[in-house]
Amino acid sequence: MQRLRVAFVGCGLISQSHLKAYLAHENWAQIVAAYDPARERADAIASECGATVVDSFEAILADEKIDAVELMTPHHLHLEQTRQALAANKHVLLQKPLGRTLEECDEIVKLGQSSDRVLYYGELSHTTQKARTARQAYRQGRIGRMVALQGTYAHWQGGDYLHTGWRYDPSVSGGGALLDGGIHTLATMITVAGPVHSVSAMTTRFRPELGGEDTSVLSITFANGALGTLLSSHASHLWPPGPSVRIIGEDGILSMGGTETLGLYRDDLPEQREVLIEEWLDPFESMIGAYLDCVVDGQELASSAELGRHEFAVVMAAYRSAEEGRTILISEM
Numbered sequence: 001m002q003r004l005r006v007a008f009v010g011c012g013l014i015s016q017s018h019l020k021a022y023l024a025h026e027n028w029a030q031i032v033a034a035y036d037p038a039r040e041r042a043d044a045i046a047s048e049c050g051a052t053v054v055d056s057f058e059a060i061l062a063d064e065k066i067d068a069v070e071l072m073t074p075h076h077l078h079l080e081q082t083r084q085a086l087a088a089n090k091h092v093l094l095q096k097p098l099g100r101t102l103e104e105c106d107e108i109v110k111l112g113q114s115s116d117r118v119l120y121y122g123e124l125s126h127t128t129q130k131a132r133t134a135r136q137a138y139r140q141g142r143i144g145r146m147v148a149l150q151g152t153y154a155h156w157q158g159g160d161y162l163h164t165g166w167r168y169d170p171s172v173s174g175g176g177a178l179l180d181g182g183i184h185t186l187a188t189m190i191t192v193a194g195p196v197h198s199v200s201a202m203t204t205r206f207r208p209e210l211g212g213e214d215t216s217v218l219s220i221t222f223a224n225g226a227l228g229t230l231l232s233s234h235a236s237h238l239w240p241p242g243p244s245v246r247i248i249g250e251d252g253i254l255s256m257g258g259t260e261t262l263g264l265y266r267d268d269l270p271e272q273r274e275v276l277i278e279e280w281l282d283p284f285e286s287m288i289g290a291y292l293d294c295v296v297d298g299q300e301l302a303s304s305a306e307l308g309r310h311e312f313a314v315v316m317a318a319y320r321s322a323e324e325g326r327t328i329l330i331s332e333m
Helices: 013-024 039-049 057-062 075-087 102-113 129-139 159-163 177-193 283-297 305-324
Strands: 004-009 029-035 068-071 091-095 119-122 146-154 196-204 215-222 227-233 244-249 253-257 260-265 273-277
Touching: 004 013, 004 057, 004 283, 013 029, 013 039, 013 283, 029 039, 029 057, 029 283, 057 075, 068 075, 075 091, 075 102, 091 283, 102 119, 102 305, 119 283, 119 305, 129 177, 129 244, 129 253, 129 260, 129 273, 146 177, 146 215, 177 215, 177 227, 177 244, 177 305, 196 305, 215 305
Parallel strands: 004 029, 004 068, 068 091, 091 119, 146 227
Antiparallel strands: 146 244, 196 215, 215 227, 244 253, 253 260, 260 273
16 A cells, blocks of 8 residues: 655644654655755654655645645644645645634635545544543433533643744734634534534733733533533643543533543442543544544544634634623624
């Protein structure tokens, strides 16, 4: 079987996680090219996988031996790079978020719909083992009717990321901490509960060096009637216990993240608890595996541009709610 030949476009910090994931699926795909304006970053990727370092994005597009591109670039480049890659007959994995504005997201969705290539939205929370297992447990009726969800994403955005100044310029990134980090936990909640109907939010900034908001609290109504809250912050120095989500039903509670992987709590269980997942699977390996299932085996998209657009719309609705002081329907966005 011919392995999928992949080019990395953008070789910053996140590319190391993608590299590790592709190496775990080396029977299905190989990284054959790497490009970054800072050549030393592309050199670092190439040294670990034997890829060829190229001098331009255009060179990747022109190479007919490259089947797919992995776009891990600043957000203001997403639309045009996606357009060019699909036009060049390449499959595309586009790192989240989809774009900077709803108009950009809508254009990217149209590009994917009009192409026979795979356009995969690179949000790893859609395909994590914990999110999929929690969704399965909910659909099997193990917590009964869903009542509410609680999500938390809080850590200190800094260190090496402070050197990527575009992250702190909303005109380039599209938003603040909610779009950069909190959207991952939002995606987990949506993976389990389904789409959002409306949102109200408060936002603030404790750290003046960050360009957008660094802390937000969302009150969410899901289309299935469940209520939810999400706290997103880049103003806490501690990463542990990490992002967490609880899904509360009439008959049970699913709890993931924090100090446990995934647990089910019910009155009729021994000690009222069952561990559904004992060990983490690398979320990037799961995402790349799902992407390759689409490209190589023709399976249904596990993470579509349409889903990415919906999650972006929820974030933009939260920003509008905080600005206007009212609840925003996602249908308005």
